[in-house]
Amino acid sequence: MAASPALASSAPPSPAHICPFAQACSYLDWAARELKLDPGWVAILSTPRKVVTVAIPVRLDNGHIQVLAGHRVQHCNVLGPYKGGIRYHPAVTLEEVSALAMLMTWKCALMGIPYGGAKGGIPIDPRRYSVSELERITRRYTSELIKDIGPAEDIPAPDMGTSAREMAWMMDTYSMNVGHAVPGVVTGKPLSIGGSRGRELATGRGVMITVREALARHGGSLAGATVLIQGFGNVGGAAASLLHQAGAKIVAVSGSSGGLYNPKGLDIPALKAHMKEQGGRMAGFPQAEPISNADLLVQKADVLIPAALENQITEANAHQIQARIVAEAANGPTTLAADRILESRGIQVLPDVLTNAGGVVVSYLEWVQGLSYVFWDEERVYQEMEGLMVRAFERVVQEAERRQVSLRLAAYTLGVGRVAQALQDRGLYP
Numbered sequence: 001m002a003a004s005p006a007l008a009s010s011a012p013p014s015p016a017h018i019c020p021f022a023q024a025c026s027y028l029d030w031a032a033r034e035l036k037l038d039p040g041w042v043a044i045l046s047t048p049r050k051v052v053t054v055a056i057p058v059r060l061d062n063g064h065i066q067v068l069a070g071h072r073v074q075h076c077n078v079l080g081p082y083k084g085g086i087r088y089h090p091a092v093t094l095e096e097v098s099a100l101a102m103l104m105t106w107k108c109a110l111m112g113i114p115y116g117g118a119k120g121g122i123p124i125d126p127r128r129y130s131v132s133e134l135e136r137i138t139r140r141y142t143s144e145l146i147k148d149i150g151p152a153e154d155i156p157a158p159d160m161g162t163s164a165r166e167m168a169w170m171m172d173t174y175s176m177n178v179g180h181a182v183p184g185v186v187t188g189k190p191l192s193i194g195g196s197r198g199r200e201l202a203t204g205r206g207v208m209i210t211v212r213e214a215l216a217r218h219g220g221s222l223a224g225a226t227v228l229i230q231g232f233g234n235v236g237g238a239a240a241s242l243l244h245q246a247g248a249k250i251v252a253v254s255g256s257s258g259g260l261y262n263p264k265g266l267d268i269p270a271l272k273a274h275m276k277e278q279g280g281r282m283a284g285f286p287q288a289e290p291i292s293n294a295d296l297l298v299q300k301a302d303v304l305i306p307a308a309l310e311n312q313i314t315e316a317n318a319h320q321i322q323a324r325i326v327a328e329a330a331n332g333p334t335t336l337a338a339d340r341i342l343e344s345r346g347i348q349v350l351p352d353v354l355t356n357a358g359g360v361v362v363s364y365l366e367w368v369q370g371l372s373y374v375f376w377d378e379e380r381v382y383q384e385m386e387g388l389m390v391r392a393f394e395r396v397v398q399e400a401e402r403r404q405v406s407l408r409l410a411a412y413t414l415g416v417g418r419v420a421q422a423l424q425d426r427g428l429y430p
């Protein structure tokens with residue numbers, strides 16, 4: 001199936017450019033063939049319901065005005081309100097946001113939570129803006145989207161380059177516009193305004209649970225397992241800490257400007273303390289050698305966790321991956337072609353829609369707590385999350401065994417199948 005023309009890349013096709021939306025449609029098509037879905041329903045599922053791009057004029061601290069673009073793509077709300085992160089990164093494009101919105105639809109359906117998929121983003125490097133500039137950008141972006149978001153319509157959350165701080169600004173802007181506090185308009189917000197305990201580390205915790213279950217399936221455990229982690233932010237950093245606590249040996253980690261390698265295992269709490277002192281830089285950490293992002297991916301280890309950007313494992317390096325398990329903490333880190341190479345080499349890929357679902361699971365728990373005005377302690381949140389993650393893992397494994405397919409295709413058939421069923425049960429309006 002081709003990407004919808006409005007979203008197809010305007011750049012000339014080149015082997016180096018992988019259109020993320022076309023790739024997301026290929027995954028949908030793959031699952032649809034397995035499920036033998038009617039092409040008409042597949043056409044609906046391949047088209048985002050709403051695509052919004054807004055202009056964000058912002059006054060910089062030096063007095064100049066800059067006009068940024070802000071995107072929000074709402075893919076499908078058959079199962080419930082739209083849900084998805086807001087990304088601030090220079091590589092953000094409408095195609096990428098559209099692909100990530102579609103991925104969110106399958107992820108929520110797979111996890112059994114009543115949301116549809118959405119995603120938003122602004123193509124900026126947030127490190128190049130002051131805190132007050134970022135606040136003005138976030139508030140203007142929110143107010144441009146005011147009619148499209150809301151606790152029953154579309155609920156943003158943090159993603160790359162955003163955090164609880166941006167969610168607080170979004171919640172405040174929305175609330176000031178409607179005239180009363182609306183905590184349910186975003187998740188991943190600070191505890192002081194209705195955030196959930198355990199949300200900050202949730203995606204990393206979900207990664208840890210998924211890797212633990214995958215190792216246990218073959219009689220292994222986290223204790224002593226060797227792990228490579230690309231990306232050391234919200235997700236990679238939390239996964240590193242939790243895996244380290246569980247006894248795994250984190251042999252390499254990296255950020256955008258390279259990483260660190262120690263075959264005996266890195267002391268993650270010491271590395272975090274070092275980075276805090278050094279303004280976020282890894283360089284200079286003792287007892288570790290520098291390693292590039294490209295080299296990190298192909299080191300020997302039990303588990304490789306890509307936790308940064310899309311398309312990191314491609315046809316160019318899939319043959320060199322030495323890990324036994326690839327746990328996709330990032331969204332879309334493996335191309336379709338690379339996925340087939342890994343599968344043919346017997347490397348188990350734990351797909352993104354399952355592996356990084358811990359964030360949206362705890363977002364859902366945050367929304368439920370907010371709607372009921374009852375707030376849980378950390379233990380309750382972890383217990384609910386553990387149940388949702390482990391049951392989803394088991395469903396995917398059983399589906400893979402039943403259909404004799406990879407875990408990725410199994411996860412997609414479950415997610416896509418659930419949405420397609422709901423679409424058919426609701427019927428086509430009017």
Ligand code: NAD
Binds near residue numbers: 158159161162230257
């Ligand atoms: P983040 O901004 O907190 O961290 C991103 C990390 O990636 C940083 O360490 C950064 O240095 C590194 N990075 C950036 N560019 C890189 C490059 N070119 N090569 C290598 N490393 C690079 O972002 P995050 O929230 O941790 O998100 C990471 C991934 O996880 C994204 O794909 C995101 O969509 C996905 N994800 C995030 C959440 C969440 O709750 N934050 C939930 C689900 C999925």
